[in-house]
Amino acid sequence: MRLIYSALLLSLSLLYIPNPISAHFFTNVTSIPPWLNATRSNWESFQNLSGHHAGERVDGLNRLKKYFHYFGYINDTSNFTDDFDDALKSAVETFQKNFNLNVTGRLDNHTVQQIIKPRCGVADIVNGTSAMNSGKTNATSSSTHFHGIVVSRYAFFPGEPRWPEGHRHLTFAFNPENDITDEIRAVFSRAFDRWSRVTPLTFELSTSPYLADITIGFFNGDHGDGEPFDGILGTLAHAFSPPSGRFHLDAAESWVVDDDVTMSTSLAAIDLESVAVHEIGHLLGLGHSSVVESIMYPAITSRTRKVELHSDDVMGIQYLYGTNPAGNNGSSPPSSGRETSDGGGALISSSLLGISAFLAVGFGFLLIF
Ligand SMILES: *[C@@H]1O[C@H](CO)[C@@H](O)[C@H](O)[C@H]1NC(C)=O
Ligand SMILES: *[C@@H]1O[C@H](CO)[C@@H](O)[C@H](O)[C@H]1NC(C)=O
Ligand SMILES: *[C@@H]1O[C@H](CO)[C@@H](O)[C@H](O)[C@H]1NC(C)=O
Ligand SMILES: *[C@@H]1O[C@H](CO)[C@@H](O)[C@H](O)[C@H]1NC(C)=O
Ligand SMILES: *[C@@H]1O[C@H](CO)[C@@H](O)[C@H](O)[C@H]1NC(C)=O
Numbered sequence: 510m511r512l513i514y515s516a517l518l519l520s521l522s523l524l525y526i527p528n529p530i531s532a533h534f535f536t537n538v539t540s541i542p543p544w545l546n547a548t549r550s551n552w553e554s555f556q557n558l559s560g561h562h563a564g565e566r567v568d569g570l571n572r573l574k575k576y577f578h579y580f581g582y583i584n585d586t587s588n589f590t591d592d593f594d595d596a597l598k599s600a601v602e603t604f605q606k607n608f609n610l611n612v613t614g615r616l617d618n619h620t621v622q623q624i625i626k627p628r629c630g631v632a633d634i635v636n637g638t639s640a641m642n643s644g645k646t647n648a649t650s651s652s653t654h655f656h657g658i659v660v661s662r663y664a665f666f667p668g669e670p671r672w673p674e675g676h677r678h679l680t681f682a683f684n685p686e687n688d689i690t691d692e693i694r695a696v697f698s699r700a701f702d703r704w705s706r707v708t709p710l711t712f713e714l715s716t717s718p719y720l721a722d723i724t725i726g727f728f729n730g731d732h733g734d735g736e737p738f739d740g741i742l743g744t745l746a747h748a749f750s751p752p753s754g755r756f757h758l759d760a761a762e763s764w765v766v767d768d769d770v771t772m773s774t775s776l777a778a779i780d781l782e783s784v785a786v787h788e789i790g791h792l793l794g795l796g797h798s799s800v801v802e803s804i805m806y807p808a809i810t811s812r813t814r815k816v817e818l819h820s821d822d823v824m825g826i827q828y829l830y831g832t833n834p835a836g837n838n839g840s841s842p843p844s845s846g847r848e849t850s851d852g853g854g855a856l857i858s859s860s861l862l863g864i865s866a867f868l869a870v871g872f873g874f875l876l877i878f
């Protein structure tokens with residue numbers, strides 16, 4: 510009891526100390542410093558597990574088991590040994606199904622290359638429910654077309670949580686501990702706009718992180734929700750299903766804000782808008798999809814831009830919320846003209862976010878966690 514009390518006091522006192530979190534934002538890809546490019550993801554060491562299979566005992570397999578546990582492929586946490594056991598073999602097979610790889614149960618090169626790709630921190634399998642290929646009856650690595658009909662692969666969280674009916678206007682706010690510029694706000698506005706165009710949902714920037722439906726924050730490492738970030742590459746961001754509204758991004762990434770990420774020579778360069786569009790899908794209730802071209806596919810390589818909703822994403826979100834009554838039902842790709850526009854115009858001055866908002870978000874988080 511005393512322990513809990515002092516832990517509470519400690520967390521309260523931490524909340525009162527303004528503690529700015531600086532993330533790496535780049536409006537020009539040429540300014541990403543070499544040290545960010547030179548730092549390798551923790552997952553790179555999985556490369557040396559390539560070629561191994563069931564029955565072997567290999568140094569480092571215990572770390573791979575933790576990886577598979579994190580993304581929902583292994584339930585049992587009691588036995589993280591270096592043995593390539595049946596649980597690991599089954600996890601590898603499920604992973605291979607979900608990522609359209611040959612189902613061999615072995616750590617072949619293609620599989621390992623997929624494992625080490627930067628990705629979203631949200632699990633592929635939640636409470637035993639597989640949202641991807643492995644959870645569908647007709648799981649094949651073939652095309653998404655069957656007799657000319659698009660076979661949908663989109664999926665939801667267990668129970669299909671969504672924002673309640675009658676709550677179609679959602680507000681979002683940024684963690685006041687982050688130094689968010691107008692350019693960064695515009696990136697998020699554009700990302701929300703892509704979902705807004707194909708649904709009855711509308712999004713508006715709010716000055717109050719405490720009252721907003723969706724709170725966006727960049728964090729380093731452990732940030733209090735039991736899902737610590739892992740530094741450069743690895744997991745990039747995660748978001749919670751409705752109606753949580755928590756949207757967290759790894760402050761350690763090299764976030765490219767406005768420039769063309771594909772022109773970067775840094776292997777660390779990650780396109781902010783691409784990741785934002787994906788995480789907003791989670792905030793609205795979508796799970797991961799096995800369709801490689803879809804926004805809800807879990808992985809994205811560095812120096813890649815993917816911001817256009819795929820028909821799989823559109824079908825998924827319209828199942829939850831219906832089409833946009835104002836017109837575009839998503840059957841045609843959104844016009845690219847708006848991509849270069851001002852980003853929705855919902856911009857406000859960061860000076861409006863005062864200390865009271867900061868305290869409020871602190872208490873909000875304390876209540877939630
Ligand atoms: C980015 O920086 C480089 C070098 O400083 C410069 O040559 C280039 O014009 C800049 N690009 C943009 C889009 O500002
Ligand atoms: C692979 O890398 C990990 C982490 O660097 C290390 O612990 C393990 O011993 C390596 N395994 C092999 C087979 O080299
Ligand atoms: C843990 O792994 C070992 C070796 O693979 C196996 O013999 C044992 O039964 C496992 N224990 C549990 C609880 O799964
Ligand atoms: C799957 O197996 C086929 C035939 O062995 C091979 O041609 C193909 O490259 C493999 N694909 C992957 C992703 O491993
Ligand atoms: C594994 O695949 C990567 C990329 O697909 C390739 O660069 C590498 O040479 C391959 N390694 C082996 C041992 O085949």
Ligand SMILES: *[C@@H]1O[C@H](CO)[C@@H](O)[C@H](O)[C@H]1NC(C)=O
Nearest residue numbers: 582583584585599636637638
């Ligand atoms: C994990 O547990 C869930 C039930 O909580 C079960 O449905 C699922 O099959 C289990 N997965 C594995 C790989 O054992």
Ligand SMILES: *[C@@H]1O[C@H](CO)[C@@H](O)[C@H](O)[C@H]1NC(C)=O
Nearest residue numbers: 645646647648649655660661
């Ligand atoms: C699975 O595929 C077969 C044809 O390969 C089709 O007849 C069947 O309806 C499909 N089942 C589902 C659930 O999509």
Ligand SMILES: *[C@@H]1O[C@H](CO)[C@@H](O)[C@H](O)[C@H]1NC(C)=O
Nearest residue numbers: 635636637638666667668750
């Ligand atoms: C998973 O199951 C646990 C226990 O049954 C439950 O508390 C939790 O809400 C479930 N999570 C999701 C995302 O459904």
Ligand SMILES: *[C@@H]1O[C@H](CO)[C@@H](O)[C@H](O)[C@H]1NC(C)=O
Nearest residue numbers: 541542543546547774775776
């Ligand atoms: C980043 O690292 C890669 C591989 O080490 C190298 O080819 C590339 O030139 C580096 N880019 C920068 C901007 O340092």
Ligand SMILES: *[C@@H]1O[C@H](CO)[C@@H](O)[C@H](O)[C@H]1NC(C)=O
Nearest residue numbers: 824827832837838839840841
């Ligand atoms: C969207 O509109 C087009 C043309 O108006 C129609 O053919 C199509 O069926 C609609 N799609 C949906 C998902 O409502």
Ligand SMILES: [Zn+2]
Nearest residue numbers: 629630631807
């Ligand atoms: Zn995700």
